[in-house]
Amino acid sequence: MSPHPAEHPVDQKLPALRMATSGLQHVAAMYAGVVAPPLIVGAAVGLTGAELTFLTGACLFTAGLATFLQTLGVWKIGARLPFVNGVTFAGVAPMTAIVASTDDKRDALPVIYGAVIVAGLLGFLAAPVFCKAVRFFPPVVTGTVITLIGVSLLPVAFGWAQGPDPAAHDHGSTTNLGLAAATLLIVLLLRRFTGGFVKQIAVLLGLLAGTLVAIPLGVTDFGPVADADVVGFPAPFHFGAPQFRLAAIVSMCVVMVVSMTESTADMLALGEIVERPADERTIAAGLRADTLGSALSPVFNGFMCSAFAQNIGLVAMTRVRSRYVVATGGAFLVLMGLCPAAASLIAVVPRPVLGGAGVVLFGSVAASGIQTLVRAGLEKDDNVLIVAVALAVGIIPITTPDFYHAFPETARIVLDSGISTGCLAAVLLNLVFHHTGRGRDTTDVTHPMETGEDLTGPVRAPATP
Numbered sequence: 001m002s003p004h005p006a007e008h009p010v011d012q013k014l015p016a017l018r019m020a021t022s023g024l025q026h027v028a029a030m031y032a033g034v035v036a037p038p039l040i041v042g043a044a045v046g047l048t049g050a051e052l053t054f055l056t057g058a059c060l061f062t063a064g065l066a067t068f069l070q071t072l073g074v075w076k077i078g079a080r081l082p083f084v085n086g087v088t089f090a091g092v093a094p095m096t097a098i099v100a101s102t103d104d105k106r107d108a109l110p111v112i113y114g115a116v117i118v119a120g121l122l123g124f125l126a127a128p129v130f131c132k133a134v135r136f137f138p139p140v141v142t143g144t145v146i147t148l149i150g151v152s153l154l155p156v157a158f159g160w161a162q163g164p165d166p167a168a169h170d171h172g173s174t175t176n177l178g179l180a181a182a183t184l185l186i187v188l189l190l191r192r193f194t195g196g197f198v199k200q201i202a203v204l205l206g207l208l209a210g211t212l213v214a215i216p217l218g219v220t221d222f223g224p225v226a227d228a229d230v231v232g233f234p235a236p237f238h239f240g241a242p243q244f245r246l247a248a249i250v251s252m253c254v255v256m257v258v259s260m261t262e263s264t265a266d267m268l269a270l271g272e273i274v275e276r277p278a279d280e281r282t283i284a285a286g287l288r289a290d291t292l293g294s295a296l297s298p299v300f301n302g303f304m305c306s307a308f309a310q311n312i313g314l315v316a317m318t319r320v321r322s323r324y325v326v327a328t329g330g331a332f333l334v335l336m337g338l339c340p341a342a343a344s345l346i347a348v349v350p351r352p353v354l355g356g357a358g359v360v361l362f363g364s365v366a367a368s369g370i371q372t373l374v375r376a377g378l379e380k381d382d383n384v385l386i387v388a389v390a391l392a393v394g395i396i397p398i399t400t401p402d403f404y405h406a407f408p409e410t411a412r413i414v415l416d417s418g419i420s421t422g423c424l425a426a427v428l429l430n431l432v433f434h435h436t437g438r439g440r441d442t443t444d445v446t447h448p449m450e451t452g453e454d455l456t457g458p459v460r461a462p463a464t465p
Contacts, residue, residue: 009322011324018320019328021201025318028207031349031354033156037088038058038059041303044096058301059337060333063087063302063305064336066290067083067330071327076284079282079283081267081271081274081282082274085330091303095112097409098115107240109239110237110243111248115248116303120292122256123259124291127260133427135280137268137427138430139373140377146369147366148419148423149309150363152398153313157361160354161180162176163351175219187356206357211353231338232340235301237301238301242298258420260291262307262419262423266307266312270315273316275321290306294306313360316364316365386430391422398418401416
């Protein structure tokens with residue numbers, strides 16, 4: 001027996017070329033998600049084109065810093081898992097509401113930044129308590145939540161496949177859908193008929209090939225590259241010193257709770273996929289990275305940060321589990337924030353091409369959730385009910401976005417997130433069926449932390465979809 005145990009794949013450093021290309025794949029997978037919130041909020045504020053470019057670059061820069069915190073870690077901060085962090089979309093609705101309620105739009109961003117700073121700091125302090133909820137996430141809950149993450153993301157891919165602008169004449173055209181289908185087919189062919197390094201970067205090659213196919217069709221826009229500056233830096237508090245208003249702070253604190261709930265589910269999902277289950281300590285460290293990253297982000301003009309679920313699908317599909325690959329992706333994000341011209345290269349990839357790749361990535365997450373449910377004891381009627389009701393509750397905002405339209409705006413921050421509502425439903429139902437009354441004696445559905453099982457050892461991970 002070797003005196004030095006083999007290094008876990010999560011901690012392995014790959015050759016430079018593989019590290020760079022795999023890291024770039026992660027950036028390509030999450031780019032559209034990280035730039036959408038600043039574009040939406042910036043448009044609501046009424047920023048100029050140059051200011052929108054600055055705000056987008058700032059969000060890329062802060063996403064890179066938050067990714068460093070999450071993957072490399074400092075002290076008790078960072079899950080040290082292959083997590084990409086970026087601007088959470090859960091904050092878009094309340095941030096636009098803050099903009100609408102601000103008389104002078106020049107104060108809107110400072111008010112948002114002040115609220116995010118406070119919410120981030122409070123979340124950082126609450127992380128050690130919040131992480132204890134992991135004992136209520138047995139396979140029947142985590143499998144349901146992982147499935148919901150994938151299902152919730154699939155409509156995003158479908159929207160990308162139709163085109164970037166719902167009001168455009170070519171939205172949902174045969175050209176756009178054909179590009180998405182071609183990209184999907186290229187990725188599938190590469191995954192089926194290649195091996196090794198090429199197979200692992202199939203998504204990146206599919207994005208490149210899809211973009212090349214789009215050029216003669218006139219779908220690719222090189223305008224962002226021509227107009228972008230080579231060098232830029234998100235100067236601290238560019239839009240003004242943060243302002244602290246109670247209503248805005250309360251609103252962003254609610255978003256922080258939602259974000260922490262989703263991040264907990266994401267960490268549990270990724271822990272299963274990379275064969276390093278997330279225990280309380282890992283989740284607490286990951287939540288500290290999320291919340292500290294959020295608190296620091298406004299300093300450089302960014303927004304609240306959270307783990308990006310779509311990148312979990314990339315890890316599940318490629319089986320490249322190294323956190324240093326994702327840290328390399330974080331370096332690319334920082335570079336893009338400092339070099340708008342570099343950021344614009346990713347922006348050249350047409351949205352339908354991203355949609356075709358997204359079907360594979362997000363579908364892989366849902367498939368991983370189903371594989372977790374396979375070992376969740378579904379031969380028991382109680383577990384079937386938990387999964388059935390939680391999935392139904394989580395799918396409501398996906399299939400019927402206006403279902404909760406009569407509820408207060410604050411409540412809708414939670415209710416309109418299928419991941420959050422499905423997760424809460426699964427946890428509550430698991431409590432009712434397995435932690436109260438006669439159900440509390442059930443042991444085969446409990447989380448390993450309740451049985452004393454070692455959470456750091458290997459578990460059977462879902463197979464590659």
